[in-house]
Amino acid sequence: DQQVKQNSPSLSVQEGRISILNCDYTNSMFDYFLWYKKYPAEGPTFLISISSIKDKNEDGRFTVFLNKSAKHLSLHIVPSQPGDSAVYFCAASAWNTGNQFYFGTGTSLTVIP
Amino acid sequence: NAGVTQTPKFRILKIGQSMTLQCTQDMNHNYMYWYRQDPGMGLKLIYYSVGAGITDKGEVPNGYNVSRSTTEDFPLRLELAAPSQTSVYFCATTLDANSPLHFGNGTRLTVT
DSSP: OOSEEOOOSEEEEETTSOEEEEEEEOOTTEEEEEEEEEOTTSOOEEEEEEETTOSEEEETTEEEEEETTTTEEEEEESSOOGGGOEEEEEEEEETTTTTOEEEOOOEEEEEEO | OOOEEEEOSEEEEOTTOOEEEEEEEOSOOSEEEEEEEOTTSOEEEEEEEEETTEEEEOSOOTTEEEOOSSSSBOOEEESSOOGGGOEEEEEEEESSTTSOOEEOOOEEEEEO
């Protein structure tokens, strides 16, 4: 049972434009959400997080939005750069999931120069 | 400060062989995790530990064992390798459940 879902396996965007990556979850108890970026042959690296008490968090070109009623979060990258081409995973945890982090299946982003 | 170190980087096993995937961290984190990543399937939690001497099963623990005798080390043991265990294995650590996970660079395992 996939508790965190990324329904778009891939996304292509022109350099300079906005990239929007989406993530849905089913467990209403999730209270901490994260986005990771992964290059081939490397481990995932942390990008940005948000707690359930907020609906938006920004860090430079990256912004995460959380819509708790829709159980949906999104990552916006503005402006997109070729170096952003990677696989992006969303993840979530809850105080009652025994310290476990649940991951989505990933979205492969390609930024076209 | 190496962070999270996984060894080996690559390994090929025959069916029925055993091996231990090593994970060491120098971040002094109490929480450690083992994930596997299969193509198109995201990251699945195998086992995790919230401190030395404490381990718990994740979503896909069958066929694996772990131990946590020190804060720094969290080895993952495969006793009887099966083709279904062909995957990329990632070790991760965090300070607590409300802090980001820090990942190693993975071990790519093939069982033939």
